[in-house]
Every structure is written in structure tokens, then in C-alpha cells.
Amino acid sequence: MNPLNPDASRITEHSADLGSEPGISAGLHIKRTLAIARNAFREAVRDRVLYNLVLFVLLLIVGAIFLGELSAGQESKIIIDLGLSAMLLFGVFIAIFVGVGLVYKEIERRTLYAILSKPIGRGQFLLGKYLGLCLTLLVNVLVMGLGVSLALIYVRRGWDPLALRIWPAILLIYVELTILTGVALLFSTFSSPALSALLTFFVFIIGHFSADLKALANSAGSAPARWVFRSLYYLLPNLSNYSAITAAAHGLVPAAWTAVLSIAYAIEYIVVLLVAATLVFSRRNLK
Numbered sequence: 001m002n003p004l005n006p007d008a009s010r011i012t013e014h015s016a017d018l019g020s021e022p023g024i025s026a027g028l029h030i031k032r033t034l035a036i037a038r039n040a041f042r043e044a045v046r047d048r049v050l051y052n053l054v055l056f057v058l059l060l061i062v063g064a065i066f067l068g069e070l071s072a073g074q075e076s077k078i079i080i081d082l083g084l085s086a087m088l089l090f091g092v093f094i095a096i097f098v099g100v101g102l103v104y105k106e107i108e109r110r111t112l113y114a115i116l117s118k119p120i121g122r123g124q125f126l127l128g129k130y131l132g133l134c135l136t137l138l139v140n141v142l143v144m145g146l147g148v149s150l151a152l153i154y155v156r157r158g159w160d161p162l163a164l165r166i167w168p169a170i171l172l173i174y175v176e177l178t179i180l181t182g183v184a185l186l187f188s189t190f191s192s193p194a195l196s197a198l199l200t201f202f203v204f205i206i207g208h209f210s211a212d213l214k215a216l217a218n219s220a221g222s223a224p225a226r227w228v229f230r231s232l233y234y235l236l237p238n239l240s241n242y243s244a245i246t247a248a249a250h251g252l253v254p255a256a257w258t259a260v261l262s263i264a265y266a267i268e269y270i271v272v273l274l275v276a277a278t279l280v281f282s283r284r285n286l287k
Contacts, residue, residue: 127274137177
């Protein structure tokens with residue numbers, strides 16, 4: 001690594017991973033996309049902010065243990081409520097503040113030009129960055145989920161069935177975070193990091209009130225207002241489908257068919273986001 005120019009070393013690392021083959025086979029496309037994803041994961045892991053957030057969530061879980069011991073019979077409920085809520089909130093912070101910089105940092109450091117000089121398209125670049133951040137989120141969610149499960153076992157002084165029953169809710173939290181990552185990536189292709197973060201957080205808040213948007217669309221007095229609310233209802237993701245924290249705190253598991261439909265909806269929405277991001281980014285002048 002060149003200590004005088006770390007970006008140059010980073011460019012070399014990208015180039016080595018992406019290779020120089022001129023072929024356009026599917027295998028080479030996948031290899032190059034995974035190389036970008038791997039580098040994005042490495043960069044995210046090196047970011048100390050991620051460790052700080054995970055550590056903070058684990059400290060919240062420890063705090064929930066002590067709070068639970070002060071509330072007779074409510075230990076497990078408090079741990080699940082606080083633990084999963086903290087997991088969602090700080091997962092959103094990671095998805096937003098890392099996601100909005102996926103494209104901007106590459107342009108700012110001028111490493112994007114070295115990547116795109118290889119036989120790789122902008123869509124592959126975005127997909128690789130997206131997969132890398134999703135992998136980062138997966139590792140963080142697994143660590144935090146394991147912390148919640150161990151906390152439940154600790155307060156029971158033995159095995160607690162809730163230690164396993166919370167994982168469907170954790171899966172839905174992760175799926176929601178992958179949607180927000182796609183939203184952050186889309187905004188990052190045409191706006192500044194600050195504006196992208198604000199817009200993504202707006203989507204996160206409004207997405208949990210989709211039912212209210214539909215009700216407002218039906219009850220609005222003017223046609224323009226109905227059109228605005230109805231457009232927001234159909235354009236923004238329905239994140240309320242992934243809210244299973246309260247149910248998990250009461251030992252309830254989401255119905256299998258409901259979870260499958262929610263995941264299928266997320267996959268379709270993410271594909272649309274990535275296609276839109278590719279179309280926008282392909283028309284962006286990087287000079």
C-alpha cells in the first residue's frame with residue numbers, strides 16, 4: 001500500500017479484483033460484481049462507526065436486562081422490545097449514512113473512474129455496492145440478534161424458547177433494511193449525501209404509515225390532495241409489513257405465508273429501485 005497516496009492503492013486493489021478480461025460472459029459479470037461487493041464490504045467493516053453502533057446496541061441490550069429485572073415478569077418483553085427496536089433504528093442509520101455515500105465517495109476520491117475504465121457497467125457497479133452494504137447489514141443484524149437471544153437466555157437462567165422465536169421478526173427487520181439501502185442508493189445517484197440521507201429517512205418514516213396515507217387519500221376533500229396521497233401510497237414502500245417487534249415481544253411469530261409475501265414484495269421493490277438507480281446513474285455526467 002502506498003502511504004503517500006492511499007487512494008492509488010485502493011484503485012490498484014479494485015483493478016486487481018476486477019481483472020482485465022475483455023469477455024462479456026455472465027460468469028465474468030458476476031465475478032466483477034462480487035469483487036465490487038467484496039470491496040464495499042471491506043470498506044464498511046473498516047468504518048469504526050459500524051462498530052460503535054453495534055456496541056451501543058449491545059449496551060442497550062445489557063441495559064434492558066437490568067430494567068427487566070426491576071420489572072417482575074416482564075424481563076423478556078422489555079429485552080425484546082428494546083433490543084429489536086434498537087436493532088431496527090441503528091440498522092436504519094447504517095443503511096442511510098453508509099448507503100448515501102456509496103456513490104459519492106467513489107466520485108469524490110476519483111476511484112470510480114478507475115473502476116469504470118474496466119469492462120464493467122455502471123449497473124454492475126451499483127449492484128456490487130448494494131450487495132456489499134447488504135452483507136454488512138447482515139453481519140451486524142446477526143451480531144445484534146445473537147445478543148438479544150443471549151440476553152433472553154441469561155434472564156431465564158436457562159433456555160428460553162423466545163430466543164429462537166424472535167428470529168422471524170429479525171429476518172423482517174433485515175429485509176426492511178435492504179429496502180432502505182436500495183432507496184439510499186437511488187437517491188445517492190443524483191443528489192448530495194445530506195439530501196439523500198434526509199430523503200431516505202423521510203421514506204422510512206412515511207413507509208411505516210402507508211395505511212394512513214391510503215386513508216388520507218380516501219378522505220381528502222380536494223382532488224389534488226387525493227392524488228398526492230395516493231401517489232405517495234403507491235410509490236413509497238409499505239414498511240409496516242415488516243413491523244413484527246410488538247408481536248415478537250409477546251411470543252408471536254409472523255405467519256409463514258405473510259412473511260413470504262412480504263419478502264417477495266421487498267425483492268420486487270428492490271429490483272425496481274436498482275433499475276431506476278442504474279437508469280439515473282447511466283445518464284449522469286461524471287466529468
